[in-house]
Amino acid sequence: MPEEKPHDVIIIVAGPAGLTAAIYTGRALLPVLVIEKAVPGGQLNETDLIENWPGFEEAVAAPELMEKLRRQAARFGAEIVQDEVIRIEPGEGLHRVVTPHGLHTARTVILAPGSRPRELPAKGAARLKGRGVSYCATCDGFFFQGKRIIEVGAGDSGLTEALFLTRFAESVKIVIRHPEDDPKAFRASPILQKRARENPKISFLWNRIVEEVLGEDRVTGVILRNLATGETETLEIDGVFVNIGHVPQTDFLKGAVNLDDDGYIVTDKRLRTSIPGIFAAGDARIDANRYAQGVIAAGEGAIAAIEAEKYLSG
């Protein structure tokens, strides 16, 4: 690839944060290149229906919403290319964005690579994702009113999620791989453990892992393996919520900008990273990951774009 002219703005990954940033930079008449390794939309594409994106009274399919954002960004001049950024090389005034196909340079970079939930390592889990297997209770809990749920994950966020799901579900069974008397059984704080134990809708399945998620079009049950006895059992349930951690997609940023110990991008309130001219927005950013919500990422995309424009005018 011949070396291109430097860009004003390069946005890395076309999720809700990146595409909103592209809409804002585009409307500021800044030429912007968006680099997305798969299809625009990010993690949102893997959910089914979205009911909480403000402005859509009825549920909207995630890929449809993301296609709208993509077209909106394109309308204001954003160029979206499919490629994978493998490295950023910050520079004085001009940053290098390296892909397997070549090199881009830009005066500002907006990092919006997102994060991914750690997947449940069980047969059928990937196939039934968005059809009973969920990685987001805030997003999907509402769809499980009166249903029977299992929750995988016994850390603080797993128990918080299980307690939240009792608002909707008939029952929430928490699957825990350790025996009840094992100090490793919970990683959650004692107060959350107490609340979960006291909640009449919550029960615990000790010593067990999910071996398989069952169902054709929708989850109908799970096969659990008892690690103490080696035996399996089948449980009829309607939903599997998984909360075993998130992985920010920031490997390509190591050594380029400050990341925290878990790999999240560190910024200030104005979404400035440790490198002048490089901004970050969305779920890979240190504070946003607590929520992992599209509209929150989108709001951050707008902030990053406004700050990038101010930086360029400065």
Place this chain on the structure above:
Amino acid sequence: MPEEKPHDVIIIVAGPAGLTAAIYTGRALLPVLVIEKAVPGGQLNETDLIENWPGFEEAVAAPELMEKLRRQAARFGAEIVQDEVIRIEPGEGLHRVVTPHGLHTARTVILAPGSRPRELPAKGAARLKGRGVSYCATCDGFFFQGKRIIEVGAGDSGLTEALFLTRFAESVKIVIRHPEDDPKAFRASPILQKRARENPKISFLWNRIVEEVLGEDRVTGVILRNLATGETETLEIDGVFVNIGHVPQTDFLKGAVNLDDDGYIVTDKRLRTSIPGIFAAGDARIDANRYAQGVIAAGEGAIAAIEAEKYLSG
């Protein structure tokens, strides 16, 4: 009014932040009361077309977008009433929300009263708002490509806005009430003054105020008064951008939660105010006002709702 049962959540003002909070609390099956003194939509209603709300490829009229948010919140059970909150009385566990018509109580309160731009005190300015008179360059600059603009406001944000508008406009004339050699002429930092003076599209109209904005359906010109000579002159222009400050709508909160010196609500990153159980989101909040963008306020509404739910479950 007979005293009602305590609410789980009361949201004060149905703008983008408040209505998004209502969508999120509603989907968490929390009964929520939204109190709005006028019509839902907040400051956004006073703009004309919105092109940067992510998900709307084509421009959408502000009242139409806000009506969609209102219906979406109502779909998830939000009750929206027209009333004006005159006082909040924080309590231990239960907060009192006082209106001229009575008293509501709630375990959590989400404050989203917004802020308003200080209006240009000139004849015709109110009538032509959204039709050539704008209080938001980020929102409306794009509509003024190749146009002639005047900017009112010589503080940091006024000059930043004028510089931003040179991306679009043919010319930007900055109207300043003081003479050029008056130290009070600019409140902006020297670096911004220098940049504005060096920009070939920017010129200055010293000693002048806008006395009247002219135009039938759209702005066609302004009448300026020269404060040194007393004379008036008519200038043909297409747009008037006003940046003479914002006023957070927080008078009713004085003494109830911590406000900063300008009246903005102080919160932490999780949008918790100084009072446990009371949260704040949107343009009346200390950091959001820097941007005054609907989608940023909406993202904050989602955060406040998630945090309120966690607080109630705690």
